[in-house]
Amino acid sequence: xxxxxxxETSYLVRKGLVSxxxxxxxxAELKAAGHPDTIVQTIKExxxxxxxLNSAIQLPISHNExxxxxxxxxxxxxxxxxxxxxxxxxxQISVFDTKNKLTEKISYHLKQYETTEExxxxxxxxPREKLILKHVALGFTNKEIATKLFISTHTVISHxxxxxxxxxxxxxxxxxxxxxxxxIIKMEDIQ
Amino acid sequence: xxxxxxxxxxxxxxxDFELLAVLQRLKIPFGFKEKSIKTVCQEQNIDLNFxxxxxxxxxxxxxxxxxxxxxxxxxxxxxxxxxxxxCYIDYHIPRIEEDIVRMExxxxxxxxxxxxxxxxxxxxxxxxxxxxxxxxxKIFPYILNLEENLYKEKPDAEFLKTARGYTIKxxxxxxxxxxEKLLDLRNILLKYLAPPSDNCLFTNVLIEIFRLGNDxxxxxxxxxxxxxxxxxxxxxxxxxxxxxx
Ligand SMILES: [Fe+2]
Numbered sequence: 001x002x003x004x005x006x007x008e009t010s011y012l013v014r015k016g017l018v019s020x021x022x023x024x025x026x027x028a029e030l031k032a033a034g035h036p037d038t039i040v041q042t043i044k045e046x047x048x049x050x051x052x053l054n055s056a057i058q059l060p061i062s063h064n065e066x067x068x069x070x071x072x073x074x075x076x077x078x079x080x081x082x083x084x085x086x087x088x089x090x091x092q093i094s095v096f097d098t099k100n101k102l103t104e105k106i107s108y109h110l111k112q113y114e115t116t117e118e119x120x121x122x123x124x125x126x127p128r129e130k131l132i133l134k135h136v137a138l139g140f141t142n143k144e145i146a147t148k149l150f151i152s153t154h155t156v157i158s159h160x161x162x163x164x165x166x167x168x169x170x171x172x173x174x175x176x177x178x179x180x181x182x183x184i185i186k187m188e189d190i191q
Numbered sequence: 192x193x194x195x196x197x198x199x200x201x202x203x204x205x206x207d208f209e210l211l212a213v214l215q216r217l218k219i220p221f222g223f224k225e226k227s228i229k230t231v232c233q234e235q236n237i238d239l240n241f242x243x244x245x246x247x248x249x250x251x252x253x254x255x256x257x258x259x260x261x262x263x264x265x266x267x268x269x270x271x272x273x274x275x276x277x278c279y280i281d282y283h284i285p286r287i288e289e290d291i292v293r294m295e296x297x298x299x300x301x302x303x304x305x306x307x308x309x310x311x312x313x314x315x316x317x318x319x320x321x322x323x324x325x326x327x328x329k330i331f332p333y334i335l336n337l338e339e340n341l342y343k344e345k346p347d348a349e350f351l352k353t354a355r356g357y358t359i360k361x362x363x364x365x366x367x368x369x370x371e372k373l374l375d376l377r378n379i380l381l382k383y384l385a386p387p388s389d390n391c392l393f394t395n396v397l398i399e400i401f402r403l404g405n406d407x408x409x410x411x412x413x414x415x416x417x418x419x420x421x422x423x424x425x426x427x428x429x430x431x432x433x434x435x436x
Contacts, residue, residue, distance in 0.1 A: 011253075035255030037416045045370070045408055168382065174375030177311050181304055181383055 001028030002113045005048035007039045008032070008079055009057060013095055017052060017079075020102060026110035036060065043069055049113050052093075052106075054079040071165045073116050075109050125166060130184060132159045136172060137179035138189060194247050196229040196239060203228060207250050212406065216274040217242065241267050249409070256412065261421045265338050268418055269331050275410055276323045283403050284316055290396045297392070304384055308376070315372045322369050330362050334422055341429050354429060359422040370407050377404060 004027050008014040014032050021027050033042040036057055043051065043066075051070065055078040059066060070076070077091050084094040090105050097105075125133065135145045142160070146153040169175050179185045192198070192206045200223040204211060219235050228246075232239045244259040260268065291312055295305035337354065340346035346354070377400045380393075 032253075034253065035257070035416075037257060037420070038255055038412060041412065041415065168378040169375045170371050171375050173311060173314055174372065174379065177307050177375075177379055178383060180307055181379070187303065 002026060002049035002110055003029045003046065004031070004050045004052065005042060005046055006030070006032040007042075007051060007053045007057060009034055009036070009054060010095075013054075013079065017102075020099065021106070024103060024106060024110065026107065026114060040066075040069070047071060049074055050106075050109055051076045052079055053077070054081070055092075056081055072161060073113065073165070075113060077106065077109055125163060129159055129163050129166075132156060133163050133175060133179060134184050136160065136163075137176040137185045139172075139176075192250075194228070194243060194250060196243070197227050199223070200226055200228055200231045203246065210246055210249055212278075213245055213249055216271055216278060217245075218274065238263060238267065245271070255416070257417045257420060260413075260417045261424075265418070265421055265425065266335055268413065268421070269334055272410070272413060272418065273327070273331065275406075276326060279319070279403070279407075280323060283399070283406075284319065287396060287399050287403065288312060288316065290392060290399065294392055294396065300385065308380070308384075311372075311376060311379075315376065318372065319369055325362070330359070333357065333362075334359070334418075334425075337422065337425050337429060341425060341432065346429075346433055351433065354426070355434060358426060359419055363419065370404060370411065373400065373404050373407065376400060 004021055006014055006017050006021070008017065011034065014034055018030065018032055021030050031042065031046055031048070033039045036059055039053075039057070040059060040061055048070070051074065053076055061069075066076075075091070077093060080092055080094045082094065083096040084092055088094070090108050093102055093105050131149070132145060135148065140148070142153050142156045145156045149156075163175070164170055167175070167178060169178055176185070176190065180187065180190075192202075194203060200219075204214070204223075217235070217237055219231060219237070223231060226234075228242065229239055232242050241260075241263045244256070244263075248254070248256040248260070288309075291305065291309050295309050298305040333353070336347075336350050340350050340354075377397065380397055380400070
């Protein structure tokens, strides 16, 4: 099941998509944002799995920044304000598309998301991730962890992203509490 | 329901009791009898449109509040945000803290989990207090001064000096994310803690945390998407009028 966010300035299109998605299988939660300024904030807060974004919207952040605030399994479907050719890619929908076409494309992504999600969610943290988590909880910075474990800072960051996504915990103190509860570190370690 | 000036205040609350929070923050007293929104606002000296825009946004949620709320004097919004802050600090936060303290005292598992939660929440309170102090001591006074001076013939010399070296954008950097930790607390309680002895208390703490989280989200939207852009506009107007001649 996926969390879907509709980012669309047109009131009519937004409402239309909301009512379509309410009847679509695989949607766990649905939210809509209608103004460029609130969209980014909503993405950060809501952390959607699927983002339906009108391609004409000028976001205050770049495309790269956008993908970096989305989690790694998240998918973007673009809403296009012009008609699309018959063989348009599945990650583009047009405001002119028929109900069938829209459902087909959106359902495709919902299914794709579900399969990747189930595979991932079924497993706990990997031993590697646990090791990284332990170091984070002990208060080491990304750079220190990289040096200690002979890996690049980039790798540490990508492990941390996965840890946060799997556990749903973002802050260092939150990760520390989790580690204490689950015996990954001990009280004495941090005193 | 569509909210309009002739809607009875009591009907409004009955149709959406979450709006009570808005009334409280505007310090509107109860005892509405059959009075309309318009009459209540008049009596309480609250701008009717400001009230309608706020209430509609909270109720309907389907538009960006900036478009409508930005057109009012900024001091009204500041007043609203201030009373929201005190609501958090004086009521919501201490209540959650008390409940966690109670959970800790009832915890017979022999572990330290509740103690950890309490420590975590107290860290959060410290962060939260910093956020509020920054608003109360620096940001809000600056904004009120800015608006006041903008409409003067000549701005106060002292404020002019401040305005030359300052912009609201500097504050934004210090403006920390006050929701992240609360979300973490919520997720840890929800997903990773063994069920405690008193379920009623535990559930209630969770409900309170969810409520506060939602409310903070609205609060952040008001601060970051209405207040700040509005202040940036005021700053531009101020500099056009006084410093860029
Ligand atoms: Fe605030």
